Amino acid sequence: MSALDTYFDTLKAILEQARTSQAEALETAARQIADRVKAGGMLYTFGTGHGHLLALEIFYRAGGMARVCPVLDEKLMLHLSAAGSTLEERKPEWADLLLERYPMRAGDILLVFSNSGRNAAPVLLARKARERGVYVIAMTSMKHSAAVTPRNHLNLHLYETADLVLDNCGVLGDAAVSFPDGTMAGPTSTAVGAALLQAVICRVKELSLQENFEADFFKSSNVDGGDEWNDRLIERYAPLIPGLK
Secondary structure, three states: OOHHHHHHHHHHHHHHHHHHHOHHHHHHHHHHHHHHHHOOOOEEEEEOOOHHHHHHHOOOOOOOEOOEEEOOOHHHOOOOOHHHHHHHOOOOOHHHHHHHHOOOOOOOEEEEEOOOOOEHHHHHHHHHHHHOOOEEEEEEOHHHHHOOOOEOOOOOOHHHOOOEEEEOOOOOOOEEEEOOOOOEEEEOHHHHHHHHHHHHHHHHHHHHHHHOOOOOEOOOOOOOOHHHHHHHHHHHHOOOOOOOO
């Protein structure tokens, strides 16, 4: 079997494990998001390193919910300094800096993505947001997180700071395909994480129709009428979401 088939088979197995084992947590996540959107709350998303890809996964895209605000800083991403971002996410001061820029409050919801769930920035942001009354959902790998020690002064893992945990069911180290030379390749956290996220957002849309509350969704800007539809939502939400306009 080629590595192509091995990766797809591995990913398929992990996706199915996540879908079944996390079914209750996914329903709870959708319910919590729906209730807060219904009441006018904001859905914030945050991740460092490759986790920030998931923070952007449900932001400003076709079929995506409009009331989503990613918590972003270039130093915590990869494009300025990939190695530098690894060091930055270990610094405890990020939580306060980000909360100054993104004033989360009770009634909002925060999704935090960290595969290892050990570093200071995601752990402390989750803890401090929760202290403000924000409902915190952590997406992490429980296998990975349980196998490593926390790297923050609270001595906590991300899953220990959240109201709800979504396990991406990934393996320790994320890469899931082994090779004869002892190396690993094929991370699964982004692919599985994106699938879990989009499933939750689909359920939120379904709940909004069943319960008759407003939950604005973007259309593709590359279909007829898409620009006009999206422009209306951009005008509505630009005052609430930095970088939307």
